[in-house]
Amino acid sequence: MTSRKVSEPDCDRGGAAWRAGGRDSRGHGIARPGIGIPALHFGECREGCAVFGIYAPGEDVARLAYFGLFALQHRGQESAGIAVADGRRVALHADMGLVQQVFDEESLSRLTGDIAVGHTRYSTTGSSQRRNAQPLIVPTDAGTVALAHNGNLVNSYRLARDLLGESTPFHATTDSSLMTRMIAAQLEQSGDIAEAIAQASQEWRGAYSVAALTEDKLLAFRDPNGIRPLCLGALDSRGYVVASETCALNVVGADFMREIEPGELVVIDKSGLRSSRIALAGRPAMCIFEFIYFARPDSYIYGSLIHEARRRMGAQLARTYPVDADIVIPVPDTGWPAAIGYAEESGIPFGQGLIKNRYIARTFIQPDQRQRELGVRLKLTAMQEVLGGRRVVVVDDSIVRGTTKRGIVSLIRRAGASEIHVRIAAPPYRYPCFYGVDTSDRRELLAARVDSVEEIRRTIGADSLGYQTMDGLIEAVGLPRELFCCACFDGHYPIEVPDEVRARKFALESQPAAEPTRAADV
Numbered sequence: 001m002t003s004r005k006v007s008e009p010d011c012d013r014g015g016a017a018w019r020a021g022g023r024d025s026r027g028h029g030i031a032r033p034g035i036g037i038p039a040l041h042f043g044e045c046r047e048g049c050a051v052f053g054i055y056a057p058g059e060d061v062a063r064l065a066y067f068g069l070f071a072l073q074h075r076g077q078e079s080a081g082i083a084v085a086d087g088r089r090v091a092l093h094a095d096m097g098l099v100q101q102v103f104d105e106e107s108l109s110r111l112t113g114d115i116a117v118g119h120t121r122y123s124t125t126g127s128s129q130r131r132n133a134q135p136l137i138v139p140t141d142a143g144t145v146a147l148a149h150n151g152n153l154v155n156s157y158r159l160a161r162d163l164l165g166e167s168t169p170f171h172a173t174t175d176s177s178l179m180t181r182m183i184a185a186q187l188e189q190s191g192d193i194a195e196a197i198a199q200a201s202q203e204w205r206g207a208y209s210v211a212a213l214t215e216d217k218l219l220a221f222r223d224p225n226g227i228r229p230l231c232l233g234a235l236d237s238r239g240y241v242v243a244s245e246t247c248a249l250n251v252v253g254a255d256f257m258r259e260i261e262p263g264e265l266v267v268i269d270k271s272g273l274r275s276s277r278i279a280l281a282g283r284p285a286m287c288i289f290e291f292i293y294f295a296r297p298d299s300y301i302y303g304s305l306i307h308e309a310r311r312r313m314g315a316q317l318a319r320t321y322p323v324d325a326d327i328v329i330p331v332p333d334t335g336w337p338a339a340i341g342y343a344e345e346s347g348i349p350f351g352q353g354l355i356k357n358r359y360i361a362r363t364f365i366q367p368d369q370r371q372r373e374l375g376v377r378l379k380l381t382a383m384q385e386v387l388g389g390r391r392v393v394v395v396d397d398s399i400v401r402g403t404t405k406r407g408i409v410s411l412i413r414r415a416g417a418s419e420i421h422v423r424i425a426a427p428p429y430r431y432p433c434f435y436g437v438d439t440s441d442r443r444e445l446l447a448a449r450v451d452s453v454e455e456i457r458r459t460i461g462a463d464s465l466g467y468q469t470m471d472g473l474i475e476a477v478g479l480p481r482e483l484f485c486c487a488c489f490d491g492h493y494p495i496e497v498p499d500e501v502r503a504r505k506f507a508l509e510s511q512p513a514a515e516p517t518r519a520a521d522v
């Protein structure tokens with residue numbers, strides 16, 4: 001890791017350790033206490049991130065938060081951070097890199113307290129800056145707020161313009177920093193953090209699953225549609241945990257209690273746990289892509305084990321698109337459960353024809369566009385002994401940009417496969433996401449750029465291609481479609497997206513397709 005670790009161990013109430021505005025010498029945003037809304041510049045969370053929070057007096061909360069973030073590493077590999085409160089002060093350590101790169105014994109030992117919130121952030125090229133690392137902290141005269149956010153507001157541009165009078169570029173005043181600043185401003189007025197969150201959230205439109213803390217409280221809240229997951233767990237009688245996924249509860253020894261409800265605010269302090277509504281729940285709209293790709297297979301959402309749902313997606317695919325073949329192989333790692341399901345249902349033997357280099361992370365220096373195929377080869381190896389002369393069904397979770405799929409088919413072909421049949425557990429990904437997943441604009445989505453599945457098949461070089469149907473996906477998930485956001489497949493956005501935001505990603509016909517910006521597909 002080339003960047004320096006940064007701690008803010010003395011972020012006292014009132015912000016004595018902070019100077020007025022701008023950035024400090026270490027590149028961190030600096031709060032400006034005493035004005036309506038303190039100024040901060042942090043990057044927006046562009047893709048799936050993870051949040052974790054713990055209230056457990058007497059426990060090593062920083063270390064438990066570290067383990068929680070470690071379990072959630074798949075949701076964000078660009079940066080990691082933990083803020084800890086001890087009743088009087090809030091301390092922060094955050095930096096670029098994987099959780100295990102950002103923290104060591106020394107940094108964890110400096111984070112002492114009873115409450116912690118943590119965050120990991122997903123990588124996108126161009127946004128790999130330390131200033132994007134969360135939790136974000138704003139000290140005010142009424143206390144300090146530290147916030148970790150998963151999701152994306154669709155109205156942050158308007159909020160910045162109308163509420164803050166800012167004309168800064170979109171990337172400089174972002175949703176997570178706006179949310180933190182708005183809560184801080186309300187906190188200064190009311191002195192009550194629950195009230196501050198309730199008031200500030202009235203202005204927010206979009207997706208937010210948040211873990212936050214003040215000097216003496218852990219808070220967790222979720223947008224009215226519940227687009228990103230957030231669950232609550234109990235640490236025996238020792239405290240509570242909130243996390244993006246249930247897999248992070250297991251790892252710290254917490255028992256799953258329930259999901260945080262859409263529009264619910266949970267406050268945990270020495271008086272116990274209190275729940276209130278900050279917004280009327282809207283139509284439930286959990287991101288169905290959590291079931292397909294984002295969530296870890298051992299997590300539960302809506303009471304369903306993700307691994308089982310993905311296995312059923314594979315079985316469904318086998319029924320919809322059967323083919324005579326010799327072997328079914330997954331694209332590691334997220335294609336595994338669906339490939340198992342396809343093999344079980346079809347009776348075709350399951351095998352491991354692609355080996356993944358486990359040590360390639362998002363922080364790995366990516367090859368440039370001319371070296372795209374090299375990128376796939378660095379990540380995956382096709383085994384000639386398994387694939388040579390065989391008719392291969394290769395199963396993956398989804399096709400977004402298509403770059404990687406073309407490289408994978410080419411790898412399998414060169415390993416000697418006689419036929420390659422690609423099966424995709426998700427329907428064609430045709431519409432951009434505005435709720436916290438950076439699938440870039442519509443020009444980069446392969447299924448939006450080309451006219452037919454046949455053309456996509458030709459583009460990736462497969463002998464046949466079968467996508468999951470929308471009905472097949474819903475049947476595999478095993479829950480009513482009304483519970484989900486499926487907008488990237490059907491274009492029906494559950495939360496209205498302002499025209500100026502939509503226009504940024506819908507310029508399909510007016511401009512040439514941009515080159516994908518990283519070697520790895522989503």
Ligand code: SF4
Binds near residue numbers: 286290434436437486
């Ligand atoms: Fe999830 Fe797609 Fe909806 Fe975005 S548009 S929240 S990726 S289902």
